[in-house]
Amino acid sequence: MQRKLLLAALVAAAPMPVLAQSGDTVARSLAATCAACHGTEGRGVPQAFAALAGRPKSDLVTILQGYKTGKIPATVMHQLAKGYTDQQIETISAYFAAQKN
Secondary structure, eight states, X not given: OHHXXXXXXHHHHSOOOOOOOOHHHHHHHHHHTTHHHHOGGGXXXXXXXXXXTTOOHHHHHHHHHHHHHTSSXXXXXXXXXXXXXXXXXXXXXXXXXXXXX
16 A cells, blocks of 8 residues: 555656747747737737837836836736746747737
8 A cells, every 4th residue: 555655656746748838839828918908919909008019129128027016107017017027028028029010
C-alpha cells in the first residue's frame, strides 16, 4: 500500500508537459482581454474607447505602467493593469503597436 502511495505521489509531483505556444499566440491571447473595450485588434470603439492599434509600443508601455502604478487615474484600467507582469505589458504593447490602425 505504501509503495502505491509513494508511486502516486511521485507521478502527481512530476512536471506536466507544457504545450509550447508561439510568442504571437501568447501576445494575441493577452491582447484579446482588451477587445471588449478597445475592439478587435485594438482598433477602438467609436466615441467610447481609445484605439490601440498602430500606437508606438513605448507609449503603450508608459500608459499601462502608469495605470499599474496609479500614476494615471482610471476607473477600470488601473485594476486591469495591475494583473499584468511587466513582461506581459511589453508583449501586449508590442502586439498592438504592430497592428494596422
